[in-house]
Amino acid sequence: MASTGEPSPAGDLIPAAAPPWLTPLVERPGAVRSAYRRRVPADVLAALTAANATAALTGARRDAAVLVLFSGPKGGSPGMLPDDADLLVTVRASTLRHHAGQAAFPGGATDPGDDGPVHTALREAVEETGLDVNRLHPLATLERLFIPPSGFHVVPVLAYSPDPGPVCVVDSAETAMVARVPVRAFVNPKNRITVYKRGTSRRFAGPAFLLNEMLVWGFTGQIIAALLDVAGWAVPWDVDNVCELNDAMALLDAQGSYGDGQR
Template sequence: MSWASEGSELAPDVAPPWLKPLVDNAKDIKHAYRRRVSPEVLAMVTAANTKASITGQRRDAAVLVLFSGPAEAAPGSGLAEADLLVTVRASTLRHHAGQAAFPGGAADPGDDGPVHTALREANEETGLDVGRLQPLATLERMFIPPSGFHVVPVLAYSPDPGPVAVVDESETAVVARVPVRAFVNPENRIMVYRKENTRRSAGPAFLLNEMLVWGFTGQVVSAMLDVAGWAQPWNTDDIRELEDAMALVGHDTGGQARSDLGIDTDYGRAQP
């Protein structure tokens, strides 16, 4: 499925001051994303993209990158109260099972561009009232093997998105509004690689209370922190194999590391 158009309305000026640095530099996110991808992984992705193009197996998809937080906070201060909507995919799915992800999915024939796809999928997965948010910008398409999707991240903002929850347990295991400060905290950042690959292929990941955010989603979050100027220096030499990193999810790893969210609730479950 390919979109006939991408004509859905975007309103970047609606972004609050603390989110402006990200919106203003949205065009740089794909470059920052690719900078964190190892040469061998980038070569693999390029080859898979070329093969999918030749065989006609590429499919359009979109994900919703929804930030929530105060509307009037000054740049920098708003991050203390901001959050990012993240899901964890059901362990039974064919592709990316058990992986943290932005809500989203494949385009349907009736979708009018990536914004429509992202909003429809987010509503279906999380029950999100899409009337309470404003799309701000669309990022450049990014190819994801092995699913063969060309994914457009749709950056959006809401001062209060309302309740979200798991709608279909066969597709989604967790829905969470994760504090942005949890991603910014350098103690929550590691590098992760798959067992079948080498340490050289490791990419940025975030080891949080109830989820490991890695892969495509981890790369996008890392790129957003970089281009918005939110990233803090972190230990890129802390490299873990994926299974070892996943084994740490939900466990105390010592001190404030991995759990310094500044909140008492179990954010890894659906938030009211």
């Protein structure tokens, strides 16, 4: 579909609206799931697959979608990350039932009236961040992924905006923080670690990003790490820097800003 230059209606995908620096993600959406799965040991992946099948049989699995919104210039080249590109991230309120206090993409469970995952992701993003969806283009839906702790079957919706406008916390009972984080903060090898939860094997450890105001880990950390790989933005980092989750959270106070120190 050709881009008209106008914002797309909710639910429409306009892959041609992607700037060149995002085309590797738009052209290979299935590669993100493959990159995600490559980091998971075979026995752990088998356990996740079994949990997914069990949740489907018992009816415990629920559909959900998240918005993966990149902002930045319209120009550029494939594989070349613009200095001013950013990614919309939230921190969930500490009182929520699922994934309390975690950094996450805007999103949530599908409502009965939703018209597909794009509609779900956009609706939830508006409710959480006040985002003006008329300023963005949904580009592609990535392959569905299962999150065992919550039973969500999540579709990441890739989107782009040259300027998404102001975003903020709409409901403090649901969201503690909303931030447009420079993508280079995720690329910076000094910000990358691996975390695992106390009481679990280190084989369940996953990629994480230690920033000044948030620790991005779990499902969101896995997705961002896969996006960096597929887009060609990832650089070598210390994969042996492994921390227990609580110890990693304790390091937050020692971090600098999102500015030059993390680029």
